[in-house]
Each structure stands twice: as structure tokens, then as C-alpha cells.
């Protein structure tokens with residue numbers, strides 16, 4: 001069993017590299033089998049997520065200090081250099097000598113003894129350079145040559161995302177957004193008012209030593225920070241007192257505004273974050289039809305429903321494009337569409353590398369198709385909420401504009417909400433993470 005956090009991080013990063021495994025899945029599997037104390041578990045997690053997230057910046061350091069470019073280096077050597085540079089550049093709590101020496105050790109234990117001198121040399125060269133330089137962040141101007149590349153190398157994002165942010169936000173806010181996405185995510189809870197109150201949960205969590213504070217404008221929300229431990233062991237989890245859900249995602253069901261006794265269809269429901277919120281807002285009356293094509297995610301929805309003890313949810317598995325029986329049947333429909341997740345890049349370390357400009361185009365097509373389909377399910381006079389956790393116009397504004405231009409019986413219904421600063425003149429709720437300090441989201445309510 002592995003007890004060395006750096007060796008374990010190396011093996012996990014190699015697995016991600018070789019097999020394209022998702023970072024969170026690879027980490028989770030390995031940590032379950034490893035024999036590590038809590039401090040070393042945290043270090044392994046930090047090293048894996050950090051190296052994945054900062055891949056481009058770490059490659060840029062290899063490019064700067066080695067004769068061969070990062071992509072020409074042997075894969076295992078490149079991972080060891082990533083681990084070394086990551087500790088030196090981003091983990092101030094680790095002494096530089098420990099970062100260098102353990103990286104040299106990694107080379108020796110993983111069949112690269114002949115290159116251990118090179119590892120030692122390049123990391124020490126970086127350290128000498130760092131001592132000389134007094135500037136840790138780039139001062140950039142919009143007309144800088146190679147601006148995108150400099151931003152990408154420093155903040156570790158792909159060019160195509162940066163190009164689009166620069167266009168939408170300008171340079172200063174793009175840097176703020178990059179920085180925001182590079183920090184560790186916080187955890188928000190949504191209190192189940194059918195079981196308890198926010199005050200009770202807040203007090204219980206404080207008694208358990210957790211940092212917790214309310215979130216403005218959301219009466220059921222709490223934000224946790226600092227060290228939290230295992231979620232399932234927190235007070236109230238087993239009793240169904242709360243659900244983990246980011247504050248911006250909590251706005252979605254409030255905008256849907258479901259009323260007790262209504263017939264609601266949640267078209268893309270799994271794992272049920274919003275379905276269960278809708279049920280709570282309706283005091284567990286009426287019917288909520290929760291549809292999704294992913295069976296494993298629907299299983300999680302079922303578990304959440306059981307834990308929260310909600311009876312009003314019915315599950316229907318399948319591709320909603322093939323469903324024909326729901327036309328004109330729902331008072332309200334929620335379409336929480338599959339999307340690129342560009343508003344939640346801080347939550348999944350590898351998400352920024354998995355999507356491309358091309359696959360945003362493909363998603364956009366699917367989103368348009370799902371909207372056309374599910375709009376038919378709404379009774380005349382009813383409502384549809386379209387939501388995504390991305391902040392890309394192709395998946396948001398363009399979808400709604402195109403839908404409205406082809407469906408004259410629909411219009412945007414302006415929501416009355418306290419969060420006026422995120423409401424655009426067209427009536428869209430557009431949450432930018434660095435402005436509102438929550439996940440990026442797009443929400444719009446349409447009326448038939």
C-alpha cells in the first residue's frame with residue numbers, strides 16, 4: 001500500500017495522462033486504496049489537482065528552463081518536473097529543498113536514475129531565477145504581442161477560452177476571472193425547510209467546528225469554508241436537513257417559482273440538485289417528473305430523494321428527444337441543459353482541458369434541440385426555465401434568441417428577484433463568478 005503522497009500523486013497523474021481518466025475519479029480510487037494520514041491525503045489531492053489545473057503554466061516553466069520543450073520530454077519525466085515546479089511555484093508551505101529532493105527521489109524510484117541530476121539542476125535553476133526576480137505576476141496590456149499566450153501560460157487556461165473572455169470582459173476582468181477559477185472551491189448548502197431551519201443547521205455546524213456563514217438574498221443557503229472533512233459525517237446530512245448546492249444553482253428553482261400541487265417536468269434532472277429543491281419549494285405536493293438519460297446519475301437522484309424523504313418526485317429514464325407523451329401537460333418545465341460547464345472550472349481541475357471550441361458548437365446544437373422539444377410540454381400560459389452552468393453566449397443568449405425568433409407564442413418573463421445586478425437588459429440572469437463570488441450561471445424564464 002502506498003504511503004508516500006508524492007509517489008501516489010505521480011502514479012495518479014500518470015494514469016490520467018495514459019488513460020485519460022478523469023482527475024477526480026483517478027484520485028478517489030487511489031485514495032481509497034492508499035494508507036495515508038489526513039495530512040498526506042490533503043497533500044496528494046493538492047498535488048494532483050494542482051498539477052492538472054496548472055498544466056500549461058508548468059509546461060511553460062519546462063520550456064523556459066530546459067533545452068527540450070515540454071512536449072518533447074519523456075512523459076514520466078514531464079510529470080515529475082510538473083510535481084517539482086508545482087511545489088516550488090505554488091506551495092509556499094513546502095520548503096524548496098524538500099520539493100527538489102523529493103522530485104530527485106521520484107526520478108530514482110521510477111526508473112529515471114540517469115535523469116535525476118537533470119531534475120535537480122532544472123529545479124535549482126528555477127529557484128535561482130526566482131530569487132533574482134521580484135515580480136510574481138505579469139503586468140499585461142491589451143496591445144501586448146502574444147497577449148493570449150502570456151495569459152495562458154501564467155493563468156493556465158487554453159487560448160480559445162481566454163479569447164472569448166477577453167472579448168466579453170476586457171483584460172482586467174479576464175485576469176480576475178482566471179484568478180477566481182484557480183482558487184479552491186467553497187461549499188454551499190441548501191437547507192431543507194421541510195425538515196429544519198437555517199439557524200439550526202448553522203448552530204450545529206458551528207458546534208462541530210465548521211466555519212459557516214449565510215448567503216445574502218438566499219434564505220436557505222449557507223457557505224462552508226476551511227477544513228470540512230467527510231461531507232456524509234457532517235451534522236444533519238443523514239437526516240436530510242440539507243443538500244450541497246452552489247448558491248447560483250439555487251437561483252434556478254426560485255426562478256421556476258413552482259407552486260404547491262402543480263405538474264412540473266424537470267427535463268434534465270440527474271443527480272437531482274434542482275429536482276429536490278423544486279419538491280421542497282412545493283412542500284412535497286403535486287408531481288415532479290424527473291427525466292434523464294444517464295441511469296447512474298438517476299440512481300444518485302433516487303438516493304437524494306430518499307435521504308431528503310421526498311415523495312412528489314417520479315423518475316423517467318431515457319433520451320427526452322424520444323418522449324412524445326407530454327405535450328401541453330406541464331405547468332412549468334425546467335431545462336437545466338447539458339453544457340460545457342465553463343462557469344464551474346474551479347470545481348473540476350481538468351474541465352478546462354476537456355472542452356474545445358468545436359464541442360461547444362456541438363453542445364449548442366443539442367441545447368437548441370432540447371429547448372424546442374421541451375417547450376412543447378408546457379401548457380399555454382405556463383413557464384419554462386432554461387439554465388446552464390456555462391458562461392458562453394453560444395450555449396445561452398444565442399439559444400434563446402434563436403428559439404424566440406422561431407416561436408412567436410413565447411416571450412421572456414422578467415423575474416422579480418433581489419439580485420438585480422446580474423439581470424441583463426434582455427431579462428437574462430448572468431452570473432459571473434469573479435463579480436458575484438459564486439459559480440457562473442445563465443438562467444432565463446420564458447412564458448408561453
Ligand SMILES: C[S@@+](CC[C@H](N)C(=O)[O-])C[C@H]1O[C@@H](n2cnc3c(N)ncnc32)[C@H](O)[C@@H]1O
Nearest residue numbers: 268269270271272273274292293294319320336
Ligand atoms: C446539467 S446536468 C443536470 C443537473 C441537474 N439538473 C441537477 O441540478 O442536479 C444535465 C443532464 O442532462 C442529461 N442529458 C443530456 N442529454 C440528455 C437527453 N438527450 N435526454 C435526457 N437527459 C439528457 C445528462 O445526463 C445530465 O444529467
